[in-house]
Amino acid sequence: MPSQDDLHSLSEGENAAYPPFDPRLAVRVREQLGLTHGQVAWAVSAFRGHPLHPDVLLAWERGAEVPTTRQIDALAAALWCSPGDLLGEPATLLQCRTLLGLTVEQVATMVGMTRDRYAEAERRNRWRGSGRQTQALFEVLRPPPACFVDACGRTGQLRVLLREAVTGWWPNYVRPVAKIVPVAPAEIRGALEQLHLAYQRIDNHGRTGAGAEAVEREALAFLDRVDEQLWRRLRTQEA
Structure with missing residues (x-):
């Protein structure tokens, strides 16, 4: 029977809302804080309300296992950083928005689009905005060049x-x-x-x-x- 974290991961489309977890960044942040695997695992367990064995954290850092979105949020809280500090570069409009903690409605309003039109652009990851809307998109979501070029289908x-x-x-x-x-x-x-x-x-x-x-x-x-x-x-x- 899948755990709550497994179900959450599936509902999120295999963590599609977040860029890929970067084990090297997680190791760097933990070591900069001088924390052991046991200390971080305890903090993650306290945040989630579910026990996490230090070996699981070690597996994340080695790239042997990939944490779910909820686990990434808990790990970020345990390491006193944002989830984005543990993730690679965003590759889609959805990932850009998620990292900034914005809703579809907020982004649609700020770029000057209807909610449905922006939601469709994000769902398909295809950007067809006007020059003014594109400029607003850069100001709001700050997509990396690779992400923007891909969203434009070019x-x-x-x-x-x-x-x-x-x-x-x-x-x-x-x-x-x-x-x-x-x-x-x-x-x-x-x-x-x-x-x-x-x-x-x-x-x-x-x-x-x-x-x-x-x-x-x-x-x-x-x-x-x-x-x-x-x-x-x-x-x-x-x-």
Whole structure:
């Protein structure tokens, strides 16, 4: 028979309202506070009203088990932080809103949409707002660039541009990419240059047989993940 936490997790769509739990962040926060697994487990148990064995907390930190949304809330309370401090980057409009503790009605009002229209955009994770509504969305939800591009349904288009940029003359793609990715063109320029150089380092010159095949696989893998590498480099620039 499923526990209350299991039922809650299922009703939340497998924790879809929260970004993925990041074990490294949980370890970092706990160690900064100087707390043991036993101390944190006791605090989580007190918050939830259900016992939590320290081994379960250890499993969360090792990535062997994933806590439910309620357990994440309890862990955040035990560690004196917000749930967002234990989670990865939001990937959907729903996750952005949930982290900020806003309701659908509040966001709809602040971006200038009817409740039903915004709720549909969030349900499908497809943004089709006007320029003014989009600006309001950034002010209210502050979606990361990767989240916004995906919500606009332009990830595929971006991948095509990035592949052409890293395999060709990358400066020609700064403006087209900047029209899709909501960051400063100077940041786009720096990231594209880094991506281009990284791809060019995958050198197949003079290699034959298994060596050439290995390089080709590496190059194809790079191109398959080129959008993820863009986001990684943009996050590094922000840091």
